Amino acid sequence: MAQRSASNHHRPIRSFVRRAGRLTPSQQRALDELWPEFGVDFEAKALDFRALFGRTANVVLEVGFGNGESLVQQAAEHPEQDYIGIEVHDPGIGHCLIAAREAQITNLKLISHDAIDVLEMQIPAGALQRINIYFPDPWPKKRHHKRRILQAPFLALCASRLAPGGALHIATDWQNYAEHIDEAFRRLDLFVCVERREHDGEQPLERPMTKFERRGLRKGHRIWDWKFAKAC
Numbered sequence: 462m463a464q465r466s467a468s469n470h471h472r473p474i475r476s477f478v479r480r481a482g483r484l485t486p487s488q489q490r491a492l493d494e495l496w497p498e499f500g501v502d503f504e505a506k507a508l509d510f511r512a513l514f515g516r517t518a519n520v521v522l523e524v525g526f527g528n529g530e531s532l533v534q535q536a537a538e539h540p541e542q543d544y545i546g547i548e549v550h551d552p553g554i555g556h557c558l559i560a561a562r563e564a565q566i567t568n569l570k571l572i573s574h575d576a577i578d579v580l581e582m583q584i585p586a587g588a589l590q591r592i593n594i595y596f597p598d599p600w601p602k603k604r605h606h607k608r609r610i611l612q613a614p615f616l617a618l619c620a621s622r623l624a625p626g627g628a629l630h631i632a633t634d635w636q637n638y639a640e641h642i643d644e645a646f647r648r649l650d651l652f653v654c655v656e657r658r659e660h661d662g663e664q665p666l667e668r669p670m671t672k673f674e675r676r677g678l679r680k681g682h683r684i685w686d687w688k689f690a691k692a693c
């Protein structure tokens with residue numbers, strides 16, 4: 462097969478930069494020992510949720526779970542639902558694995574890969590009950606706004622992966638991103654806004670507080686929360 466030349470090689474704009482984060486010894490141990498139990502390797506092939514979780518249940522997917530504490534808390538509080546978390550930051554994944562083991566949960570799987578590829582290739586159409594995107598990287602500089610994950614094509618992809626009646630939950634502590642989100646959904650007819658809250662941390666919308674939310678609140682930021690239902 463002909464090699465593609467460097468000049469026409471297409472590099473996608475990613476919503477993250479892979480940081481060479483330092484893993485603590487316990488995070489490294491968790492990745493080595495617990496990945497076989499909780500981890501799902503990325504493959505360009507649709508997952509079979511029934512085979513993955515050993516049952517049929519509503520599946521909730523979280524994009525960019527950070528250190529995973531709020532993800533594990535949700536999975537522990539809702540044993541009747543199955544959870545998939547996607548993250549690219551190894552120390553956060555290690556932290557999440559440790560929390561998952563401590564919580565003794567069996568309804569959580571983690572994928573370490575770009576969430577856009579995962580949604581496109583691994584998540585079947587109409588398979589999710591809910592998608593959570595909490596405090597996505599705000600990319601505050603104007604020249605970086607194109608890196609924000611919440612853009613129209615990604616939102617259309619989320620809509621296609623949600624079941625009828627499914628919901629997309631979003632939260633941010635960044636005013637300019639909140640304005641961008643309001644505008645993006647105004648232009649889109651794939652979702653209906655069920656609820657929008659603007660608050661100082663006291664009214665999270667059907668979710669626990671997250672690490673980045675606490676950090677934002679310490680800096681005096683406000684919080685914006687949305688629940689969007691997939692349009693019929």
Ligand SMILES: C[S@@+](CC[C@H](N)C(=O)[O-])C[C@H]1O[C@@H](n2cnc3c(N)ncnc32)[C@H](O)[C@@H]1O
Pocket residue numbers: 476477524525526527528547548549550553574575576577594595596597598599610671672673674
């Ligand atoms: C600002 S942090 C918020 C973490 C967590 N949700 C919280 O509220 O504490 C955003 C996270 O999204 C992850 N992320 C960004 N783009 C991603 C992508 N395309 N796929 C998977 N994870 C992504 C980053 O690695 C980062 O950990």
